[in-house]
Amino acid sequence: MSKVVTMAIAGLGNRGNDIYAHYQLVAPEEVKVTAVADPIAAKREEAQRTYGIAPENCFESAEEMLAQPQLADICVIATQDKQHVAQAVKAIEQGYHVICEKPISPSLQECLHLQKTAHEHKKMVAVGHVLxxxxxxxxxxxxxxxxxxxxxxxxxxxxxxxxxxxxxxxxxxxxxxxxxxxxxxxxxxxxxxxxxxxxxxxxxxxxxxxxxxxxxKPENAPEGAAKRCMDGCKVKEQCPYDAEKIYITNPETGIRGLQADPERDKWPVCILSPNDLSEEAIYQAIQEGPYGRCVYACDNxxxxxxxxxxxxxxxxxxxxxxxxxxxxxxxxxxxxxxxxxxxxxxxxxxxxxxxxxxxxxxxxxxxxxMSGHAGGDNRLIHDFVSAVQEEMSESSxxxxxxxxxxxxxxxxxxxxxxxxxxxxxxxxxxxxxxxx
Missing domain, CATH: 3.30.360.10 (Dihydrodipicolinate Reductase; domain 2)
Known part of the structure; x- marks a missing residue:
């Protein structure tokens, strides 16, 4: 049997936790998560319990994790877009092979810099183009x-x-x-x-x-629209973008649909309240958080x-x-x-x-x-893990x-x-x- 490949994960959002870390539960004979980094303590604690990670290997930032001696074979970079390259370059320099979530970077110079670094250090870098x-x-x-x-x-x-x-x-x-x-x-x-x-x-x-x-944009807001969907908006009933519809009542996207079918994908409601998928928690999130803002009153x-x-x-x-x-x-x-x-x-x-x-x-x-991006997510991870196990080149x-x-x-x-x-x-x- 091939050796179990170890994995450190920077960023415990929908991709980092629900796809890459979760792969340990899908294929424990292939992957063991040994370190994680995320600024939210509750996410780190949940990952520690779920994947059996040593407390000293749970960090508040990717930078803190990557300042340590190499903690795994693979480092997954699943942070925000503009953080990817600096963190991936540091991971390569520390000795990791890297899975970098897409996009690599909105800067072409940064993309080329990561490519050059991977070649210089002879490390494999896969990008999350799961399709x-x-x-x-x-x-x-x-x-x-x-x-x-x-x-x-x-x-x-x-x-x-x-x-x-x-x-x-x-x-x-x-x-x-x-x-x-x-x-x-x-x-x-x-x-x-x-x-x-x-x-x-x-x-x-x-x-x-x-x-x-x-x-x-603001000039398209209908007359009577409130700044937040739950603050007495007068056009709430006819607005398809109403946060209560999307996150509470819509059977495909809302919390009530998830309660009726627990096997359904938890996204997008899990983004609003990752650790409490109760209706009360989702209501609180749209009453107080960014996902309850009127779509005509955001900073997009x-x-x-x-x-x-x-x-x-x-x-x-x-x-x-x-x-x-x-x-x-x-x-x-x-x-x-x-x-x-x-x-x-x-x-x-x-x-x-x-x-x-x-x-x-x-x-x-x-x-x-066929789970995750029409069957692409787990296949990408399996392919990368296999390449590390077999000590193959990136061309594979x-x-x-x-x-x-x-x-x-x-x-x-x-x-x-x-x-x-x-x-x-x-x-x-x-x-x-x-x-x-």
Missing amino acids: RYTPFYSRIKELLDSGVIGNVVTIQAMENVTYWHQAHSYVRGNWRKSEETSPMIMAKSCHDLDMFAWLLGKKCKRVSSYGDLYLF DVVDHQVVNMEFEDHVTVSFTMTAFTSKGGRTIKICGTLGDIIGDLSTNEITVALYGKESQMICATEGD LRTGIDASIESHVIAIAAEYSRCHGGESVDLEEFVQNCEE
Whole structure:
């Protein structure tokens, strides 16, 4: 049996605790969490109890943890976006292999610095682009590589953020301000941009982008709106963004739906009250905390819709839309080739292959563990742990940093284009200018 790989985790939020640390419970024969860092004492204490961590290995910050002699084989960086690179670089210098949550950084210079550091120290760095590991996209990749639809010429894709997810994460939540975290095209959709590069196996040459913050700003507040949803708002009943609806009564997102189906994903209500998932605690959170603010009275500035047009090698074109204004979430994709097309819907894991002049074929891409990002989360961790156990190189990973840099270049260039009137950006020149 291969040795159990040890893991230190910086950041015990939804990703750090619920995905990476939780993997010890999924596969105890593969992983043991030996150290954690988080500023919230209750999270550290819960992790200590759940994973059997020594008290002296529970730290208030990643910096404090990384100041110690190496405490594990792997360090997971699951803190806020702008903290990632400094912490990951320190972890590499301490001797860790690193799993870095996406995005690496909104700064291209920082992304390149982490890549250089990993190479210099001969350490593996995986980026949390979990969609590469999903059965859905893996099956599409197999189909494209088989040549069944000939040469790919165009791709149309859409990320349906959903109205309530936009309100939760990008209006009220941690990713609402570009300067504090990342532009939304990076924070939310570097997954998608990574998919195009991986599926095509080609480099992106040029990018242009348009988008803006359309709805969630003070001048759009309806007459009678209160600053907080629970403070006598006169339009509460007809407002779909009402915090009580999203976090209490909505059967898919609210606490009452979770009480009726305890096996349902605890997100997003677990973000409001990680250690007390009672209705009383959630009400208190929306009465007092940031998630109870009116969506028209927050300090958000990220876009709520954006389109990115890309030209890849061999004149292959990709059009991608990210929008808040959808009733249901998920990703859709249409890939058009010289012999046929492929249409996929990640929300149902259904793929339709239609060869020109022939009957279409439906494929349901579900197999094995489908938890966490359509089955991608645990597969990514397993792949990285296996690579550490086998002492393999980063090239064995689907999401090594060399592969993952591409999506970040596209996202950063897209945001530059958006902020400059949709200017067409040559990516080779853009990277050269950033390196100078």
